[in-house]
Amino acid sequence: MILLELFWGFLKVGAFAFGGAYAAIPLIRDIVLSYGWLGEDALAYMIAVSESTPGPIMVNLATYVGSSQAGLAGSLIATAAVVLPSFIIILLITAAMKNFIKNRYVQAALSGLKPCVIGIILATGLCMVIRNCLPGSVINVKNTLITVILCLMYFGSRYVQKKNISPIILIVISAVIGIIAG
Amino acid sequence: MNILADLFLTFAKIGCFTFGGGYAMIALIENACVEEKKWITHDDMMNITVIAESTPGPIAINCATFVGYRQSGFAGALAATVGIVLPSFLIIFGISRFLDHFLEIAWIARAFHGIKIAVGILIIDAGMKMLKKMKKKTFPELIAGCAFLMVLASEIFSVHVSVIVLLTAAALIGIMRMTAGGVMK
Numbered sequence: 001m002i003l004l005e006l007f008w009g010f011l012k013v014g015a016f017a018f019g020g021a022y023a024a025i026p027l028i029r030d031i032v033l034s035y036g037w038l039g040e041d042a043l044a045y046m047i048a049v050s051e052s053t054p055g056p057i058m059v060n061l062a063t064y065v066g067s068s069q070a071g072l073a074g075s076l077i078a079t080a081a082v083v084l085p086s087f088i089i090i091l092l093i094t095a096a097m098k099n100f101i102k103n104r105y106v107q108a109a110l111s112g113l114k115p116c117v118i119g120i121i122l123a124t125g126l127c128m129v130i131r132n133c134l135p136g137s138v139i140n141v142k143n144t145l146i147t148v149i150l151c152l153m154y155f156g157s158r159y160v161q162k163k164n165i166s167p168i169i170l171i172v173i174s175a176v177i178g179i180i181a182g
Numbered sequence: 183m184n185i186l187a188d189l190f191l192t193f194a195k196i197g198c199f200t201f202g203g204g205y206a207m208i209a210l211i212e213n214a215c216v217e218e219k220k221w222i223t224h225d226d227m228m229n230i231t232v233i234a235e236s237t238p239g240p241i242a243i244n245c246a247t248f249v250g251y252r253q254s255g256f257a258g259a260l261a262a263t264v265g266i267v268l269p270s271f272l273i274i275f276g277i278s279r280f281l282d283h284f285l286e287i288a289w290i291a292r293a294f295h296g297i298k299i300a301v302g303i304l305i306i307d308a309g310m311k312m313l314k315k316m317k318k319k320t321f322p323e324l325i326a327g328c329a330f331l332m333v334l335a336s337e338i339f340s341v342h343v344s345v346i347v348l349l350t351a352a353a354l355i356g357i358m359r360m361t362a363g364g365v366m367k
Contacts, residue, residue, distance in 0.1 A: 017238045049277060049284055052294040054200045055270020056240030063274040075275050079267065086239020087263055090247040091256070093233060101229065105357060112356025113232045115322035116348055118312045119329025120235075121205050125305030127337040132299050146299050154303060164217075167209045167307075168199045170300050178296020179289050 002070050003077050009035055010062045010081035017058055028061055037065045058082055146177055185254050186261045192219065193246050193265035200270070201294075204234070204241030206301045208308040211245050221249055224315055231312070236349060242266055321359065325352055 009031050016027055025047065032038050038046065050060035059082055066078030093100060100106055133144040150170065157165045165173075183191075192214055200207045208231060215221045222230075226248075234244035243263060250262030277284050285291060316322050329348055336343035 015238055017240075045285070050274075052201075052285060052290070052297075053270060053273050053277070054198055055267070055274070056200070056204065056242050058240060059243070059267060060270055060274045063271050064278045067275055067278040072275070075271070075278070079271055083239070083243055083263065083267060086237060086243050087247050087259070089237050089239070090233070090244045091251060091259055093237070094248050094251045094259075104360065108357045108360035109353040110229070110232060110356065111321070111359070112325055112352035112354070113236060113349060114228060115316060115324075115326035116329040116352030117232050117235050118309055118316060119326040119331075120333050120345060120348060121208070121305060122309035122313065122326075123330045123333035123337070124205055125302055125307075125309055126334065128298075128302030128305060130337075132302060143299060146296065147303070150300055150303055154307070164213070167206075167213050167304050168195070170304065171199050171201065171297055174296040174300030175293040176296070178292045178294065178299075181296070182292050 003074060005035060006066050006069060006074055006078045007081045009037075010066075010078045011084060013058055013062070014082040015085040025057070028058055032061070032065060037069055142181060146174070146181060149177070150174055186257055188219075189250050189253060189258050190261040190265040193250075193262045194268055196246075197242070197266040197269040200242050200266070201297050201301055205305040205308060207242045207245070209304040209311075211242075211249075212308065212311065215245075215249050221253055224311075226252075228312060228315065235345075236353070325355065 013028055013031055029043060032043055033040070046061060046064055047057065049064075050057040053060060059079060062078040062082040063075045066075035068074075070077075101110075129147060133140055133147055135143075150173070153173065154165055154170050157163060196207070196210050196214055199210060208227075212224075212227055216224055216227055230245055230248045231241070233248075234241040237244065243266065246262040246266040247259045250258035250260065252258070253262075281287075313326070316326065329352065332343055332348060333345075335341070
């Protein structure tokens, strides 16, 4: 029963995909290949598509695999299955949040986790910028120029006009610059 | 506007622009939910980011569920979560049905080339905002610095450092510091 298989397979992806999309890719690969839903090539292509479309990679993959296996019903079931575990977990944590956060062990764990997450996020962003501007240790003039322009617009507007460009506007501007700069 | 409709539409809008994985989203959600709508505070945002990182599932989904639940319970959580998933669902469903060679379309590839650059900037912005709110004490500074350097080093030397390992270590260090009688807060 393909719908049941899709549900169960993506429920597992949703339940064990810790540490963000990139950490989850090996797990997704494992499940998608073992059920024979996609071949290696199709999976690699689909990961590339997921990276270039909005939305979390694992949700995009679930939608795509579901649709390719069983049409609209398949994509609905696979998408619901991949979202369900985190939905339930966050619901439980939020409902218990006040007490959960006050627990001294949770507090102690958070005292380490918070700065760690900040460090990881900053480094991830920096790595991305470096990868764009210095691919293979050679400076890419076009990308560096675009980076500087976008930074000036985004951070400049904040300090000069005291008003933010919203992140959404920045994404739209960057897409337009990308199309023009080719 | 009805709060459920507001949650749904706000997260649907965010869902249209969540490129490049979870971290870039933090800047978008912070902009919409903390600065504009004032649904949650900066502290809430920091807490949910950490919780999202420590639980399975995409950060985007976790944040939507959290904010929705805070605003109007289960119905709110559902409205926000469906809202954030729907745009990518429709886009991917469309691609799987009608566009076999999506990435080979030239102007789309170029647009995403530009977006990739913006995503890096948004992630740094999200990180810097959190850094500004962080307590300026030796312990958090040390942990943040170590995590930063390890991720950076893993990129430079192409060694895989699992984020899960880093997070587990940081949580354990925090707990050990408390049990060893370190000063809390």
